[in-house]
Amino acid sequence: MSLAARTLPPSEIRGAEYRGAEYRGRAASPGKVFGPLVIVRTAETRARTAGPPAAERVALERAVALASADLAALVAAADGDAADILEFQLALAGDTALTEAAFAAIADGVAADVAWAAALDAMIADYAQADDAYFRARAADLTDLRDRVTAVLTGAAAARSSLPENAILLADDLTPSRFLALDWIGRGIALMAGSPASHVAMLARARGVPMVVRLGPLPLSDGDRLLLDGEAGRLVPAITAEEARRLAAEAEDAAEALAINSAAATRPAVTADGDPVQILINVADPAELDGVDPAICEGVGLARTELIFDGASLRTLPDEARQLYAYRALLDWAGDRPVTIRTLDAGGDKPLPGYTVANETNSFLGLRGVRLSLRHRDVFRVQLRALLQAAVNGDLRILIPMVSVPAEMAEVRALVNDVARDLQAAGIPHRVPPVGMMVEVPAAALMLERFDTDFVSIGSNDLTQYVMAASRDCAELDALSDAGNPAVLALIKSVVTQAAACDIPVSLCGDAGGDPALTAKLLDTGLRSLSMAPVAIGGVKAAVAAYPGGKP
Amino acid sequence: MTTASLPPATGSALLVHEAGLHARPCVKLTKLAKTFSARIEIAASNEGPWIDAKSIVKVMAVKIPKDTILHVRAIGADADAAVRALVGLVETDFEGLVA
Numbered sequence: 001m002s003l004a005a006r007t008l009p010p011s012e013i014r015g016a017e018y019r020g021a022e023y024r025g026r027a028a029s030p031g032k033v034f035g036p037l038v039i040v041r042t043a044e045t046r047a048r049t050a051g052p053p054a055a056e057r058v059a060l061e062r063a064v065a066l067a068s069a070d071l072a073a074l075v076a077a078a079d080g081d082a083a084d085i086l087e088f089q090l091a092l093a094g095d096t097a098l099t100e101a102a103f104a105a106i107a108d109g110v111a112a113d114v115a116w117a118a119a120l121d122a123m124i125a126d127y128a129q130a131d132d133a134y135f136r137a138r139a140a141d142l143t144d145l146r147d148r149v150t151a152v153l154t155g156a157a158a159a160r161s162s163l164p165e166n167a168i169l170l171a172d173d174l175t176p177s178r179f180l181a182l183d184w185i186g187r188g189i190a191l192m193a194g195s196p197a198s199h200v201a202m203l204a205r206a207r208g209v210p211m212v213v214r215l216g217p218l219p220l221s222d223g224d225r226l227l228l229d230g231e232a233g234r235l236v237p238a239i240t241a242e243e244a245r246r247l248a249a250e251a252e253d254a255a256e257a258l259a260i261n262s263a264a265a266t267r268p269a270v271t272a273d274g275d276p277v278q279i280l281i282n283v284a285d286p287a288e289l290d291g292v293d294p295a296i297c298e299g300v301g302l303a304r305t306e307l308i309f310d311g312a313s314l315r316t317l318p319d320e321a322r323q324l325y326a327y328r329a330l331l332d333w334a335g336d337r338p339v340t341i342r343t344l345d346a347g348g349d350k351p352l353p354g355y356t357v358a359n360e361t362n363s364f365l366g367l368r369g370v371r372l373s374l375r376h377r378d379v380f381r382v383q384l385r386a387l388l389q390a391a392v393n394g395d396l397r398i399l400i401p402m403v404s405v406p407a408e409m410a411e412v413r414a415l416v417n418d419v420a421r422d423l424q425a426a427g428i429p430h431r432v433p434p435v436g437m438m439v440e441v442p443a444a445a446l447m448l449e450r451f452d453t454d455f456v457s458i459g460s461n462d463l464t465q466y467v468m469a470a471s472r473d474c475a476e477l478d479a480l481s482d483a484g485n486p487a488v489l490a491l492i493k494s495v496v497t498q499a500a501a502c503d504i505p506v507s508l509c510g511d512a513g514g515d516p517a518l519t520a521k522l523l524d525t526g527l528r529s530l531s532m533a534p535v536a537i538g539g540v541k542a543a544v545a546a547y548p549g550g551k552p
Numbered sequence: 553m554t555t556a557s558l559p560p561a562t563g564s565a566l567l568v569h570e571a572g573l574h575a576r577p578c579v580k581l582t583k584l585a586k587t588f589s590a591r592i593e594i595a596a597s598n599e600g601p602w603i604d605a606k607s608i609v610k611v612m613a614v615k616i617p618k619d620t621i622l623h624v625r626a627i628g629a630d631a632d633a634a635v636r637a638l639v640g641l642v643e644t645d646f647e648g649l650v651a
Contacts (some may be wrong), residue, residue: 015632084575084576084579085575087579088575088576088578088608091578091579091582091583091608092608093610094610095582095607095609096607097604097607097609097610098609123609126613130615134574135615138575138612141575311634321570321572321618323603324570325618328570358559373599
């Protein structure tokens with residue numbers, strides 16, 4: 001399941017996109033829930049009569065102290081990331097630099113709650129405009145603190161309301177402390193704004209709470225019954241009773257499959273006749289790994305790097321340090337197991353303003369993947385520098401997307417060597433890791449033996465669309481967009497055979513790798529390494545175990 | 553300040569923390585600074601601007617990136633100890649020193 005790659009690029013997110021019978025957002029945490037919508041409006045400040053300035057000052061001091069005590073209690077009960085997030089808020093609450101602007105306004109006769117909100121809003125706006133995604137995400141922590149203190153001031157209660165069973169909470173954004181205060185078992189989160197990189201998304205993934213973000217404004221009402229699909233990043237309304245039954249069944253199946261899968265995920269992947277199959281995972285964001293048990297796989301088969309560039313334009317591209325940080329986080333999680341990191345695969349349905357070409361008539365056949373990397377060598381070099389430095393910290397491998405001809409790999413190799421020389425000259429620790437290629441263009445699949453590549457990863461989504469001449473985006477072509485088509489499988493088999501002849505490892509990392517219905521067909525081609533979303537592992541391992549074996 | 557002529561205690565350390573001076577290291581740094589009575593300031597450059605090391609709001613606002621040399625100065629009774637402690641915290645990459 002290619003999560004991030006199939007969701008809407010940020011440039012297109014204005015309001016909810018209504019596709020037939022569903023609203024699309026961005027996947028933030030996998031899982032499905034069917035149930036009633038609970039809409040939470042942004043904390044409406046209850047009108048509060050301002051007393052004399054001295055009284056208002058005391059009221060604010062008291063509210064901050066109460067909120068701090070509340071936070072301290074939450075810190076004590078939380079652990080890991082949750083504790084860190086709350087501790088940050090606690091430190092903010094204890095800082096007079098935060099309150100002095102509010103106290104100044106109070107001295108001028110402004111009510112405590114209004115003064116407090118104004119002071120915090122100024123700072124929230126400042127953070128929300130930061131270039132760095134990390135600082136932008138901190139705006140949510142400040143909002144959380146603002147609402148917590150405001151709630152005390154207006155008496156609007158630290159409302160620890162509980163949600164109905166199977167409820168889907170719909171809000172503009174959700175604060176970490178509000179998340180931590182509610183019981184989420186069997187429930188889900190839909191946010192009109194938000195980000196998959198936010199603290200609360202991280203917490204949702206770690207606790208297995210399905211979540212979709214960036215849905216935009218939605219024409220929905222309290223109590224509407226919907227399916228929240230945290231894997232595809234969509235919200236599906238049930239209009240008729242029949243639809244409600246179907247969607248409820250879909251959510252139930254998903255929950256059941258999840259239970260079976262998590263039980264099956266930890267066993268080894270071995271065919272019925274004892275042939276081991278390597279199971280790897282696809283990752284779009286290091287934060288996705290929060291809730292994943294490393295024991296269920298043998299490494300990372302595909303780490304996408306588009307998310308690191310998400311929301312960036314050419315002016316605000318992530319620097320070397322930020323990339324290095326993200327790559328090292330992946331290696332830390334994997335320990336001594338391999339982590340294959342794909343270089344920036346922009347273009348096609350993944351635009352990056354100033355980097356990709358706008359208004360290409362046929363973007364999937366246009367400038368994308370390595371074609372763009374070789375066109376923007378300054379950007380590519382920064383990524384290669386970060387990758388070569390991170391390679392010192394673990395079993396990193398570099399994967400190059402959209403390779404069509406041997407000359408492209410030769411150019412990439414030359415650049416890698418050049419970057420290594422630069423790092424050497426500067427005395428910066430680095431290592432030249434294996435460099436492999438994606439096989440998704442038929443020209444590369446047919447002529448694999450001519451490429452200088454250390455390993456191969458088959459991108460079955462693009463390979464299928466190029467072999468079948470059927471766009472991945474066109475629902476009417478679903479029957480053609482089938483990785484199980486004999487023509488696609490024959491080409492995969494040819495790639496596996498050629499790779500074996502050249503003695504280079506071959507894996508597959510498209511959606512087909514995580515589809516248990518295709519596992520037997522893929523094993524028939526001779527493939528013995530599959531990379532997939534962590535949630536798909538249990539199902540695929542079960543399909544592997546059922547495979548009678550006998551190499552083709 | 554008792555005597556304006558008394559030179560401040562100073563020190564510096566390379567910020568090696570991967571994400572720069574982000575939330576978690578900021579919390580640790582300001583918490584540690586508050587355990588001293590001295591006025592403590594930090595800066596990303598010798599020339600300043602100097603920031604109150606006890607204010608997480610101000611420290612976070614500077615958004616100091618990795619590989620910056622962090623300068624620390626302090627004035628007050630326990631200024632020397634304060635500078636030593638803060639430099640030590642940065643040098644050990646914010647690990648373990650403060651709860």
